[in-house]
Amino acid sequence: MLGLLYKDYIAVKGKYFLMVLFGQFLLLTAIRLTVVDEVVDHILPPMVMMMLCCLAAVLPFVFELSLMKADEGRKQKQYFLSLPVSRRQYVASKYIFLAIAFYIIQSVATFEFLMCQVNMKSEEMSAKLSTFQMLVPIFIAICMLICALELPFFVGMGVKKGMVAKEGVIFIVLFLGVAYIMFGDLSVVEEASIMSLVDYFMKHPEISMSVQVLFPIVSILSYYISYLISARFFEGKEWEDE
Amino acid sequence: MNKKLTKKRLLIYLAFSFALVWVPMIIYFATGGKYDNPMMNLILAYSMLCPSIAVFLTRKITKEGIPLIGKDSLQLGINLKNKRWIWFLLGFVAPVIYWDLGQLVFMAIFPETYNPAGFDAVGVPRIALFLLPIFGWVTGIVGSIGALGEEVGWRTYLYPKLEELMGPMGSVVVGGIIWGVWHYPAIYMGHNFGTDYWGEPWSGFFVFTLNCVTMGALLYLVTKKTGSVWPAAIMHAVNNSGARALGLCLNLDVLTGIWAEKPVMMFLSDMFVHVMGVIAIVMLVKMKKEEN
Numbered sequence: 143m144l145g146l147l148y149k150d151y152i153a154v155k156g157k158y159f160l161m162v163l164f165g166q167f168l169l170l171t172a173i174r175l176t177v178v179d180e181v182v183d184h185i186l187p188p189m190v191m192m193m194l195c196c197l198a199a200v201l202p203f204v205f206e207l208s209l210m211k212a213d214e215g216r217k218q219k220q221y222f223l224s225l226p227v228s229r230r231q232y233v234a235s236k237y238i239f240l241a242i243a244f245y246i247i248q249s250v251a252t253f254e255f256l257m258c259q260v261n262m263k264s265e266e267m268s269a270k271l272s273t274f275q276m277l278v279p280i281f282i283a284i285c286m287l288i289c290a291l292e293l294p295f296f297v298g299m300g301v302k303k304g305m306v307a308k309e310g311v312i313f314i315v316l317f318l319g320v321a322y323i324m325f326g327d328l329s330v331v332e333e334a335s336i337m338s339l340v341d342y343f344m345k346h347p348e349i350s351m352s353v354q355v356l357f358p359i360v361s362i363l364s365y366y367i368s369y370l371i372s373a374r375f376f377e378g379k380e381w382e383d384e
Numbered sequence: 385m386n387k388k389l390t391k392k393r394l395l396i397y398l399a400f401s402f403a404l405v406w407v408p409m410i411i412y413f414a415t416g417g418k419y420d421n422p423m424m425n426l427i428l429a430y431s432m433l434c435p436s437i438a439v440f441l442t443r444k445i446t447k448e449g450i451p452l453i454g455k456d457s458l459q460l461g462i463n464l465k466n467k468r469w470i471w472f473l474l475g476f477v478a479p480v481i482y483w484d485l486g487q488l489v490f491m492a493i494f495p496e497t498y499n500p501a502g503f504d505a506v507g508v509p510r511i512a513l514f515l516l517p518i519f520g521w522v523t524g525i526v527g528s529i530g531a532l533g534e535e536v537g538w539r540t541y542l543y544p545k546l547e548e549l550m551g552p553m554g555s556v557v558v559g560g561i562i563w564g565v566w567h568y569p570a571i572y573m574g575h576n577f578g579t580d581y582w583g584e585p586w587s588g589f590f591v592f593t594l595n596c597v598t599m600g601a602l603l604y605l606v607t608k609k610t611g612s613v614w615p616a617a618i619m620h621a622v623n624n625s626g627a628r629a630l631g632l633c634l635n636l637d638v639l640t641g642i643w644a645e646k647p648v649m650m651f652l653s654d655m656f657v658h659v660m661g662v663i664a665i666v667m668l669v670k671m672k673k674e675e676n
Contacts, residue, residue, distance in 0.1 A: 249527075249529035252429075260426050351515055352515060354519065354522060354523070355515050355519050358522050359522065
């Protein structure tokens with residue numbers, strides 16, 4: 143299992159991604175410790191921080207595709223199936239690898255927000271920052287949920303067919319979005335913003351707490367169920383060139 | 385077993401883990417830094433990573449290698465087979481059990497501290513309060529990197545090395561004392577007990593060290609039983625997340641005299657940690673006998 147994880151780490155050029163994450167953290171540290179007082183209590187740093195964290199949370203999607211592509215190219219999959227690991231373990235390694243990526247991103251985000259809080263003087267801004275910080279695990283949970291939905295397609299159908307299925311789903315979502323823009327109530331969209339969401343959570347702590355609890359639990363459960371489905375698909379799969 | 389070499393490795397590890405934490409804290413304090421500053425949160429978060437940084441540095445210098453799983457490793461693997469899952473579950477549940485039982489005992493000794501109105505002060509409807517322990521677990525896992533940083537250092541390196549030198553009992557007691565002493569600069573600045581309490585800072589040092597000995601035993605037991613550092617990291621993180629439902633209805637302001645002193649309060653509310661810690665020590669000794 144450890145060997146498979148290491149192979150995946152090499153396949154996605156994990157060393158460079160870690161260096162980028164660490165470099166970003168160091169850069170933010172340097173900026174945070176040197177910025178002037180007027181900037182410290184501005185809403186911009188927490189927002190930039192959250193955007194960076196959300197961008198980082200999308201990385202596992204890139205990994206997901208590179209992992210599957212790397213395995214399908216050069217018939218690596220057949221090679222690994224000849225190794226003393228079961229098909230189930232092979233599928234598990236993909237899920238574990240992506241889960242580790244999510245965990246690392248969440249951990250870096252935790253430290254980046256702590257860094258952002260340093261020197262912050264206004265209590266209101268500090269409270270807003272905490273709510274921003276709360277949104278990051280929720281966003282990561284959503285990304286994990288999407289991964290849980292995508293992976294069975296990639297594992298069971300291969301990258302090509304999986305991408306077709308993914309594009310089909312994206313097309314349907316886009317179609318629904320366009321339909322909503324044409325016929326739906328646009329005032330809801332006009333009022334929606336990150337700040338209004340932050341304010342809403344600050345006013346309703348019970349909803350904020352429920353969301354913080356439910357999202358990660360639902361996404362972890364879905365991730366596990368997704369693994370079981372993928373493992374079943376993969377175990378029953380017959381290769382065209384076998 | 386080469387005891388001299390183990391001792392040498394331990395000393396290198398301790399030098400790193402103490403220097404990496406004590407030096408920045410002393411500099412921060414000496415330059416007028418205060419405990420109630422967000423900078424201190426950052427230093428504390430950084431400190432929690434230092435024991436694992438110290439392990440990496442020590443293993444590199446002493447050429448022990450950095451194995452991730454297996455014996456004498458960082459124990460990052462997860463294996464739920466052979467009823468190990470029970471110990472993983474204990475990692476999740478134990479903090480909620482010992483904290484809330486501790487609060488119950490506290491309320492039984494001092495009934496006047498029971499204040500149900502405290503629930504409403506949080507601003508969360510009472511019906512949502514059952515979410516509090518789950519909230520503790522979720523936030524604990526989400527922010528477990530700090531606890532993992534400490535556990536990799538203490539429970540997978542310090543304690544096993546000490547066990548090699550002085551057996552399980554000595555490992556837990558000496559390891560707990562070292563772990564406690566490592567926290568002293570933070571406690572001196574106000575961590576856990578604040579300032580202006582009776583016997584400051586020595587009473588705080590004593591109570592915290594006692595807590596480290598018993599809590600450390602519990603954490604080491606789950607690490608040994610599962611062969612993984614994760615349950616200890618989760619237990620540590622949930623413990624630190626502080627989401628305790630019963631703690632909300634505890635009004636400590638009504639206490640007077642010695643009972644109002646934070647070290648005394650902590651000692652009393654940690655009673656079940658101590659009880660579970662003593663049970664853990666007995667189990668560790670028994671495990672060692674069975675191994676031999």
